[in-house]
Amino acid sequence: MTGHVTVTDEDAVRVIKLTRPEKKNAITQDMYRDMSAAIDSAQGDASIRCLIISGEPGVFTAGNDLEDFLKDGTSNTGTPRASNAIKFLHSLAHNGKPVVAAVDGIAIGIGTTMLLHCDQVIASTKATFATPFIHLGLVPEGASSLLAPWLMGHQRAFSMLVMGRTLNAEDARAAGFVNAVVAPDHLDAEARKVAREIAALPAEAVAASRKLLKHTPEDLTRRIDHESQLFGERMRSAEAIAAFKAFFSRKRG
Numbered sequence: 001m002t003g004h005v006t007v008t009d010e011d012a013v014r015v016i017k018l019t020r021p022e023k024k025n026a027i028t029q030d031m032y033r034d035m036s037a038a039i040d041s042a043q044g045d046a047s048i049r050c051l052i053i054s055g056e057p058g059v060f061t062a063g064n065d066l067e068d069f070l071k072d073g074t075s076n077t078g079t080p081r082a083s084n085a086i087k088f089l090h091s092l093a094h095n096g097k098p099v100v101a102a103v104d105g106i107a108i109g110i111g112t113t114m115l116l117h118c119d120q121v122i123a124s125t126k127a128t129f130a131t132p133f134i135h136l137g138l139v140p141e142g143a144s145s146l147l148a149p150w151l152m153g154h155q156r157a158f159s160m161l162v163m164g165r166t167l168n169a170e171d172a173r174a175a176g177f178v179n180a181v182v183a184p185d186h187l188d189a190e191a192r193k194v195a196r197e198i199a200a201l202p203a204e205a206v207a208a209s210r211k212l213l214k215h216t217p218e219d220l221t222r223r224i225d226h227e228s229q230l231f232g233e234r235m236r237s238a239e240a241i242a243a244f245k246a247f248f249s250r251k252r253g
Contacts, residue, residue, distance in 0.1 A: 005034040012049040012199035013192065014042050014097075017056075024062035024106065025055045032084035036091040043096060049199040049206075051095075052191055053118070054102040057184065060127070063109030066247070085110070086228055089142050092117040093220035096207055098198045102191035103127045104184050112160075113142035115177055116151060117220075119210065120198070122191045123169040124184040130166040136247065137240030139230045143223040146215065152176045 004020040016038045018025040027035075035053075042048040055061055064085065092099075092114060101115050104124040112129045115121050133140050140148075140161045148157035152175040159165045160175075172178040182190045198206065234240050 004028065004031050005038070007034075007038045009048065010192070011196075012047060013052060013195045014038065014048045014050075015052045015054065017054050018061055019056060021056040021059060023065065024059050025111075026062045026065035027085075027110065028065045029084040032088040036084065036088040039088075039091040039095050039097075043094075046203070048097060049203050050195040051097050051099045052102060052195050053099060053114070054188070054191065055104065057104055058126070059105035060103045060107040061111035062106055063111045066244070086224065089114075089224045090221055093143065093224060094217045096211070098195075098206060098210060100191050100195045100198070102187050103129075103178075104187050106130070109133065110142055113140065113144040113147075116142065116144055116147035120194050121172075121178045122180050122182060122187060122194060123172060123178045124187045125169055125181055126184055127169040127172070127178075127181075128166055129160070129168075129172050130164065131161050132164045134162055135164050135243065137237055137243040138234045139227060141224070141227045141231055143215075143220045143227065145227060146220070146223040148177075150215075 004018065006015075006017045006019050008015045008017075016035055018027070018031065020026065020028075020031070039051065042051060095117075098120070099118040100120045100122065101118040102122050103115065105126055105128070107115065107127060107129045109131055112131050115129075131140065131144065139145075144161060148161055151157075152160075156175050160167060167175065169178060169181040173181055179194075180190065
């Protein structure tokens, strides 16, 4: 592990925690690799019956570490971008274990789209959700173009994914991808309570029922790869190049 992702097994629950608070838990390629490994290694472990994904108190994640992300580059036109981020998304798509997310503070970009793969999302009253892909000249990722309209309807999905409108915790609960909103100091305990409740259920029945409720892994990875191809093309567009230059100029300023 890189030190920016901690993985702990607590009885039947695996907790995957982003621990890079000095960078608002911005996710590097190494962090994606570690999260993916934590998810993948749980699949054949019958003792792990539920996963929790969380961040540091006060921040879930600012999304991709943009400098690290740009270094990773893109593949040739016509093929999906190859990166640990895509591997992480494939791990989520193929994951057969229930996932609980505990969200405090900002959840930006993939910080929001990964939640669409989760089975229960507990948010603090200070949580906010934003997907500013179009503002950077890009397109949605993480199969969000499939999952968001399915979960919240086209109009709400368009507002979030295309217009880039930020949702607060109650907005997200009304939209259907947050289950409960709690005080920040109750978030960790509530997420663990929900995870333990799931873990106490008959595991095979949970797995079969969860599979019935979700899109197939094949549908999800097909959409992830299609989005990724478009994402890579957009990364090379004049719009995206100008947007990234403006972003880093503001950041330096």
